[in-house]
């Protein structure tokens with residue numbers, strides 16, 4: 588959104604440009620409001636900010652990573668329009684799910700809203716497919732929070748905030764199943780959520796597995812109950828939520844038994860935007876220090 592804002596602030600207000608830059612209608616509307624406000628308030632400040640924004644922009648694009656700045660006071664251009672557009676996949680309880688009001692809710696959604704509050708920006712949550720999140724960062728969305736594990740592959744495309752939660756893959760099996768170790772998984776029909784670390788384990792590490800990839804974890808669990816797959820590999824907390832939902836039919840087995848490694852969830856941010864990383868990490872730290880983070884853990888995860 589930086590380019591759009593810089594253009595607006597330099598006074599180029601033509602609607603055609605707004606549309607050309609447009610990420611989504613809602614964000615444009617706010618961009619408009621911000622631009623209008625600054626325009627009437629202070630013309631000078633405005634052009635100074637615009638220069639800043641384009642300077643920052645050029646920096647991020649050319650040598651963002653070498654910038655080496657760790658000063659959280661430096662504001663990221665991403666936030667300069669007052670809106671943080673966040674992508675998630677609301678199919679991953681308790682971290683994200685569609686609430687009773689039809690809007691994304693859950694631990695991650697509450698956490699990113701609290702971070703937005705600390706940073707003084709409005710948070711807009713876009714619900715999209717998990718697989719699409721990483722590629723959308725920096726264009727359709729500013730950042731993603733989706734119980735997303737830090738992986739080397741993803742780090743080639745995006746940066747991550749400090750980790751905020753430890754996770755582990757679990758194996759959901761039918762009640763009474765004999766599947767209890769990595770050897771037992773060999774050659775099995777395994778259900779996973781497409782593009783997740785559970786998918787990578789099943790597809791890359793399990794010998795002779797026949798992997799069925801679903802867009803929603805719950806669909807994999809439904810096929811487990813229907814007998815179409817032998818087990819489902821998915822993160823611990825959703826596994827426990829699903830096991831509870833289908834109590835008596837399935838159980839969630841601890842991934843440690845299978846030798847799975849501990850994973851760390853973090854917020855995915857545009858590659859090289861160290862200013863944004865610093866700001867998000869500073870907000871995250873404040874939320875941990877002031878007890879908000881723990882409150883959200885007990886409200887959404889331990890509850």
Ligand code: GLN
Pocket residue numbers: 676679717733734735736737754780782783784785822850
């Ligand atoms: N933690 C897993 C991953 O990052 C699954 C995330 C999800 O399904 N939302 O791949």
